[in-house]
Amino acid sequence: MIWLDGVLVSPGSRSLHGERILRGHRVWDPYRSKLAALAHLGHEVDLPSSLRVLYLGAAHGTTVSHIADYVECVYAVEIAPRPMQDLLSLARQRENIVPVMGDATRPGEYAPFLERVDLIYQDVASPRQAEIAAAHRVFLEEGGTLILMVKTRSIDATADPDAVTRQVTGALASCYRVKAVVPLEPYHRDHRALVCEGVK
Ligand code: SAM
8 A cells, every 4th residue: 555645545646536636646535435544543455456356335436446546456346226327437437447236145146247356345334244255255365355344333233342343253253264353433433344364
């Protein structure tokens, strides 16, 4: 990841979502992107140019576009039609974004359009987070990484966030080992990032 004078950026000289351009780079706002927040909290993710990424819950493509500034290819899955329109228009401008309209709880429906990837980034704000991550383990290369953004309140609005996180971590155990759990305050309330590696 690239920092210019303490500001996280991605290598693109044209603003896509109104973000500031700093010395020919797009400023990557930690309040708008949980992956940028994770980096600001000391957990930078390696994004080499050869990386292939599967992104679940692409929404309007804000974070997708920054990742795509760095890497070879991003497969971007989104279920909702309105954000999908923005994602399609983004993909028309960027050769390395593959938009997939699909339901992440049913990966079999879009599996033929994917290849195995080095990084799975999941931000679907669903109560079925662990189940979705497990169903996509098959797409992760050996030694690959899963970053799972957990909105604890969308899983259980009344339970203690630590208990919800432990529940998700336990449910992942057969497919992933959780290496770090990072609360995303002050950038994103009630969110935890789980940085995981695939288990064989
Ligand atoms: N990651 C985005 C970003 O940083 O720009 C924000 C993602 S937003 C919190 C969650 C997205 O997941 C929404 O756009 C929603 O439509 C999508 N989503 C929810 N359930 C889904 C599912 N089952 N399959 C695919 N996408 C889903």
